[in-house]
Amino acid sequence: xxxxxxxxxxxxxxxxxxxxxxxxxxxxxxxxxxxxxxxxxxxxxxxxxxxxxxxxxxxxxxxxxxxxxxxxxxxxxxx
Amino acid sequence: xxxxxxxxxxxxxxxxxxxxxxxxxxxxxxxxxxxxxxxxxxxxxxxxxxxxxxxxxxxxxxxxxxxxxxxxxxxxxxxxxxxxxxxxxxxxxxxxxxxxxxxxxxxxxxxxxxxxxxxxxxxxxxxxxxxxxxxxxxxxxxxxxxxxxxxxxxxxxxxxxxxxxxxxxxxxxxxxxxxxxxxxxxxxxxxxxxxxxxxxxxxxxxxxxxxxxxxxxxxxxxxxxxxxxxxxxxxxxxxxxxxxxxxxxxxxxxxxxxxxxxxxxxxxxxxxxxxxxxxxxxxxxxxxxxxxxxxxxxxxxxxxxxxxxxxxxxxxxxxxxxxxxxxxxxxxxxxxxxxxxxxxxxxxxxxxxxxxxxxxxxxxxxxxxxxxxxxxxxxxxxxxxxxxxxxxxxxxxxxxxxxxxxxxxxxxxxxxxxxxxxxxxxxxxxxxxxxxxxxxxxxxxxxxxxxxxxxxxxxxxxxxxxxxxxxxxxxxxxxxxxxxxxxxxxxxxxxxxxxxxxxxxxxxxxxxxxxxxxxxxxxxxxxxxxxxxxxxxxxxxxxxxxxxxxxxxxxxxxxxxxxxxxxxxxxxxxxxxxxxxxxxxxxxxxxxxxxxxxxxxxxxxxxxxxxxxxxxxxxxxxxxxxxxxxxxxxxxxxxxxxxxxxxxxxxxxxxxxxxxxxxx
Numbered sequence: 001x002x003x004x005x006x007x008x009x010x011x012x013x014x015x016x017x018x019x020x021x022x023x024x025x026x027x028x029x030x031x032x033x034x035x036x037x038x039x040x041x042x043x044x045x046x047x048x049x050x051x052x053x054x055x056x057x058x059x060x061x062x063x064x065x066x067x068x069x070x071x072x073x074x075x076x077x078x079x
Numbered sequence: 080x081x082x083x084x085x086x087x088x089x090x091x092x093x094x095x096x097x098x099x100x101x102x103x104x105x106x107x108x109x110x111x112x113x114x115x116x117x118x119x120x121x122x123x124x125x126x127x128x129x130x131x132x133x134x135x136x137x138x139x140x141x142x143x144x145x146x147x148x149x150x151x152x153x154x155x156x157x158x159x160x161x162x163x164x165x166x167x168x169x170x171x172x173x174x175x176x177x178x179x180x181x182x183x184x185x186x187x188x189x190x191x192x193x194x195x196x197x198x199x200x201x202x203x204x205x206x207x208x209x210x211x212x213x214x215x216x217x218x219x220x221x222x223x224x225x226x227x228x229x230x231x232x233x234x235x236x237x238x239x240x241x242x243x244x245x246x247x248x249x250x251x252x253x254x255x256x257x258x259x260x261x262x263x264x265x266x267x268x269x270x271x272x273x274x275x276x277x278x279x280x281x282x283x284x285x286x287x288x289x290x291x292x293x294x295x296x297x298x299x300x301x302x303x304x305x306x307x308x309x310x311x312x313x314x315x316x317x318x319x320x321x322x323x324x325x326x327x328x329x330x331x332x333x334x335x336x337x338x339x340x341x342x343x344x345x346x347x348x349x350x351x352x353x354x355x356x357x358x359x360x361x362x363x364x365x366x367x368x369x370x371x372x373x374x375x376x377x378x379x380x381x382x383x384x385x386x387x388x389x390x391x392x393x394x395x396x397x398x399x400x401x402x403x404x405x406x407x408x409x410x411x412x413x414x415x416x417x418x419x420x421x422x423x424x425x426x427x428x429x430x431x432x433x434x435x436x437x438x439x440x441x442x443x444x445x446x447x448x449x450x451x452x453x454x455x456x457x458x459x460x461x462x463x464x465x466x467x468x469x470x471x472x473x474x475x476x477x478x479x480x481x482x483x484x485x486x487x488x489x490x491x492x493x494x495x496x497x498x499x500x501x502x503x504x505x506x507x508x509x510x511x512x513x514x515x516x517x518x519x520x521x522x523x524x525x526x527x528x529x530x531x532x533x534x535x536x537x538x539x540x541x542x543x544x545x546x547x548x549x550x551x552x553x554x555x556x557x558x559x560x561x562x563x564x565x566x567x568x569x570x571x572x573x574x575x576x577x578x579x580x581x582x583x584x585x586x587x588x589x590x591x592x593x594x595x596x597x598x599x600x601x602x603x604x605x606x607x608x609x610x611x612x613x614x615x616x617x618x619x620x621x622x623x624x625x626x627x628x629x630x631x632x633x634x635x636x637x638x639x640x641x642x643x644x645x646x647x648x649x650x651x652x653x654x655x656x657x658x659x660x661x662x663x664x665x666x667x668x669x670x671x672x673x674x675x676x677x678x679x680x681x682x683x684x685x686x687x688x689x690x691x692x693x694x695x696x697x698x699x700x701x702x703x704x705x706x707x708x709x710x711x712x713x714x715x716x717x718x719x720x721x722x723x724x725x726x727x728x729x730x731x732x733x734x735x736x737x738x739x740x741x742x743x
Contacts, residue, residue, distance in 0.1 A: 023295045023325055024150050028568055030329035031095075031145030033180040037330045043356075046365050049464040050473065050567050056180035056333075057210075057346075059355070061363075061460045061473075063567035 001074060005040065006051065006067035013041040014072030021069035032060050034070055087128070087135035088247045090240075091161060091193070094172035095184050096143040097453075097572035099200045102230040103172055104140045105580055107240070114588065117156050122494065131240045139166065147187040149291075149298035151497060161191050162282045167247040170239065172198045175205035175212045175227075176573070178344055179336050186258040186332040189223070190287050194253035196243045197221070198235070200228040204573060209347040217343035223255045231578055258335040260290070261327050267317060268293055274314050278307035292318060294325045355573045359457070363571075368461040375454070376480075379445045384522075387437040391519075394434035399676075402426055416613070423668045424609030429602045429661060435519040436590070442484045442515055443589045447582035453572045463567050469549065470556030472496050472565045475505040479548075482512030486705040488589055490712060498565040504555060506713055507721050510701035511548040511728075513541055516656035517697055523660055527677035528689040536690070540697050547698060547728060600704065604654045605661050608647070612666055624666075634730070638695065638737040639688030649695060655702050691737035698729035 002017055016038045019026040033056035034040065043059065045051040050063045062070075094100040104112070108127025117124045125140040141160060142153035149155055161169060171188055173181035178199075188195050199214055218225040224242045228235035246253060260268055272289040279288055283302070291299040292314060300318075304311045361367045403422045410418040449455055455477055463473025478492030489509040496502040513521075521540055525533040611624040627650070628643025635646045644666040651658040667679045684692060700722045701709070710718035 019326060025566065026325060026329070027146065027148045027150050027294075028566075030326075031148075031183060032568065032570060033183070033333075035329040035333050036326050037333060043359070044363055049365060049467075050460060052359070052363055052460070052571060057177045057208075058180050059359070059571040061456070061463075061567070061569045061571055063463070063467075066566050066568055 002071045003074060004068045005042070005053070005070040005072050006045070006064050008042040008045060008072070008074070010042055010045050012074065013039060014074040015039055016070060017073050018071040019069060020071065021066070025066065025069060029062075029066070029070065033058060034060065040070075040072060085135070087137045088168070088244060089137045089139065089164070089166040090243050090247075091139045091141050091164075091166035091169045092172065093141045093157060093161075093169050093184065093188060094143060095145050095174075095181055097570060098143075098172045098174040098181060099228075099230045100140070100143055100172045102578060102581060103170075103198065103200070103228070103236065103239075104138060105584060106230060106233060106236055108138055120152060120156060122152055122156055129240075131237070131244065134244055136240070136244075139164075144184065146183060147191075148294070149296045155298065158187075158191065161188075161193050165282070166193050167250070168243045169193045169195045170198055170243050171195055172200050172228075172230075174201045175199050176201055176208050176210055178212060178217075178340055179333065182336045182339065183332055185221075185223075186336060189221075189255050189257055190284075190290065192282075192284060194246045194250050195223055195255065196239065196246055197223055197225045198228045198230075198239050199225050200230050202227050202235075203229050203232070204575070208353060209351050211345040213343050217340065220339045220343060221256050223253075231575075256339065258332050260293075261331040261334070264293065264321065264324055264327055264331075267321055267324070271314055271317060274310050275303070275307070278310045279303070280306055290328070293321065294328050295322070353573070355453075355571075358574055359571070362454070362457040363460055365461075365464070368457065372458055372461050375449070375458075379442070379449075380483075383438060383441040383445060387441045388522075390437035391434050394437070398426060398430040398434055402430060420606070420609055423665055424606055425602060429598075429605040435515060435657060436594075438515045438519060439484060440586060440590055443586045444582060446481065446484060447585035448577050450585070451575075451577045451581050453574045456569060456571050459569060460571065467567075469508075469552035470501065470504055470560050470565070471508075471552065472498060472501045472505075473567050474569065475501060478505060478509060479512050482509050482514060483518075484515055484589065485592070486510050486512065486514050486701060487592060487708055490705060490708045493712065500560050501565040503713060503717060504552065504560060506709055506717060507555065507724060508548050508552050510705055510721060510725055511544055511551065511698065513544045513697055514656060516702070520652075520656060520659045520696060521693055523677060524680065524689075524693065527681035528684070528686060528693070536693070540693055543694065543732070544697050547732060551724070551728065601655045601657060601661065604651055604658050605665065608651055608658075608662050609665050612647075637730070637734040638691035639685065639741070640692060641688070642683050645684065645692055649692075649699055652696065653700055653703060655704070659696055687737060687740050690740065691733045694736045695729045695733035698725060698732055700725045700729070 005014070008014060016034055016036055018036070019029055019034070029035070038055055040053050040055045043052045043054050050061050051067055052059055052061045092100060092104055104125065104127065107129050111129065112125055112127035115124050116122065122142055127138045129136050129138060139160065141157040144151070144154045144157050147154050147158040160166070169188055171185055173185065185195065185197065199212060199217070202212070205212055214225045214227045224246060226235055226239040226242050228239060230236065268289055271292055272286055275285050275289050279285060288299050288303070292303065303314065362371055403426045406421045406426055407418055410421060449458070458480065459473040459476055462476035466473050466475050474496050477495065478489045481492050482489030486509055489512065490506060493502050493505045493509065496505060521537055525536050529536050608624065612622045614623055624647050625643050628647040631646050632641070632643060635641065640646060644663065647666065648659045648662040651662045663680050664676055667676055681689070706718050706722060709721055
C-alpha cells in the first residue's frame, strides 16, 4: 500500500516507490538517497515542522511538504 | 618536449557535501590556495598548488554536489568544468560510512570523459559504526583506483596523489565499469544516441548527452534544440513519451551501486545506534532542541565577550595611549595640524576600530567550531519551524547567525539557499542582525550612557533588532513575496571532532576581510571626517561637517538628537559601522586622543536621546561593503531596496522609541 512519507510515525519504515512534485524536486531527493527502491526509516516525525529520516546510512531532514511528495510502500503489521 | 617546463597536472576534487573534501583540499594545498568565484558565478571557487615528487599539480576544488544535474548552479559548474576543461584526473572523495549514497555522484562522474580516482575517506568513522569496507574489492568491482583515507588524521593522502598521477600519466588504461540503465529504457537510450551521433558540438560526449536528455535535463535539451534542430525533431517526441524515465534512471543508478558494493561492504545486521543518533534525540527535538540552540548561542556570545573584553580594553588603551602618544612625539617637529591629524584623525579613528578585532576572532572561532562539528545543520533544522513563518528556510538561519559576526559573510552565506525568493528575503533581512561592529559601538557607549543598566539596554537593543527582523520578515513575505513557501531538504551530517585547521582557515578568511576593510575604507573615512571637521578652520563648530549635520537637525529632532556630531556619526557609519566610534572619537577628542571619550560623549546627550541614538545606530542602513556585496549577489535593485528598508526602519523605530518614552 502506498502512502506519503509524511504520514509515517517515528520509527516506521517503507520503500520509496514514487516521487511526485516534478523533476527538480525528484532529482534533489534522489541525490540524497530518496530514490525509487530505497528503504527509508523515519527517525523523528513530530507532526509539525520538518521530519528526519534515515536513508542509505545517512540522515536527511525534509519539510512536511516535501515528505508528502515521497510515496512509500509499507507492509501492514510491520513496525 | 625537452627544454619546456612540464605543464602542471590538473586534478579536480569532487565529492558530495560532508565527506571531508575540504579537509583533503586544505591538507594538500596548505596556505597555497586562492579563494575566488567561478567565472561569472556567485559560487566560491578554491584552487591551489602543490608539488608531489617533482610534479607540479594544480588542484581545483569543485563545489560539493550530490549529483550532476542541471538543477543547481553548483552541479552545473562541476559538470561544465569537467566537460570543458578536461582535468587530467578527477579525484572523488566518498564517505566510507555512507558508501552507497556517495557512489551516486561517482555513477554520474564515470560517464564523463576524465578518468576518476576514488578517495575512500572516513575509514575510521565507518569502522566505529561497525562498517567494514574492502578497498581492493571495491576497486575490482568498479575498475577504478580506490585509495583508503583518514583525511582528518592525514592518512592516505600521498598514496591518493600517487594514484592520481599514475592515472594522469596513463589515461588510456582507464576502463571503468559504467552504470547501465534499467532494461526497459535501454532501446530508447540507444535510439536517442543514434540520432545524436555526430550532431553535437564538442565537448559534449554523445552517450552522456543522450542519457541527460532522457533524464529531462533542460540545459542539454536547449543545446540540442539550438545546435541540432533536425535531430531534436526526432528526439523530442520520444522524450515526451518517456517523461518519467528520470525516476527509473535514478533508481537504476542505485541498483548498479548495490551490485558494485555487495562484495566490498560488510555491515552489522542490526543497525548500530550511533553517537549522532543519541545527540540528535535532544538536538532535533522541537522543545529540547530549541532550548539547546538558545543555550549554545548564549554561551557563544557570553564566551566571546568574556574572552574578548579584556583584550579589547587593553588594545583600546594601548592605541589611544601609547600609540597615539608615540605618534605625537615622533611628529613633534612637524606642523601641529599634521600631528593632530595622525593622532586624533587616523589613530583616534581607524586605530580604535582595530581594537574590536578580538571580538571578531573569538566569534568566528566559535561559529567555526559549531560548523565543523556538524551542529549548524541541526540549528537550521530547529529554526526551520520559525523561519517558515517568515517565508524563509531553515537554512536562512545559518547566514543570519553569521550576521552576528559580520553582515558581509551573511550576505555571501545566502548562497546556500537554493530557492531564489527565500534567498532574496534573507538578503534583505540579514543587515537587521546586529554585527560585531554595531555591538562593539553599543558596548562602548551603553556603559557611559546608562551605567549599571548598560547590560539590560544592550540585551534590549539586540532583542529589538531581532523583533524588527521578524516583523519585517512576516510583512515582506505577505506583501512582496505573496506568502511563498519554500522546500526544505538538508542532509544532517554525522557529528565529529572539530578540526583546528579547518576552523583556523574559517577564522582567517573572515578576519582578513575585516582587516582589509579597517586598513582601507575606515582609514580613508577617519581621515576624511577629520579633514571635514577642521575645514575651513575657525574651530570645529564652523566646519563643513558641522554644517551638514546641522542641515539634518530637523530629522534628528524627531528622536531628540540635538547635537550635530551624533548625526554625522550616524552618516559616517554608512561607510563602516565602527565609524560611529571613530567619528565620535575625532569630533569629541579635541587633542586628547581617545582617552575618556565615552564620558565626554555621554555628557552631550539626554538619556532618552541616547537610547534613541543607539536604536537608530543598531538599525541604520547597512554599511557600504554590505551594500556592495548585496549588489554583487542580487543586483542594484535589491541593494537599494535594502538601504531604503533599513533607513525607514531605523528612523521610524528611533522616533517611536523617543516619542513613546518621552510621553511616559
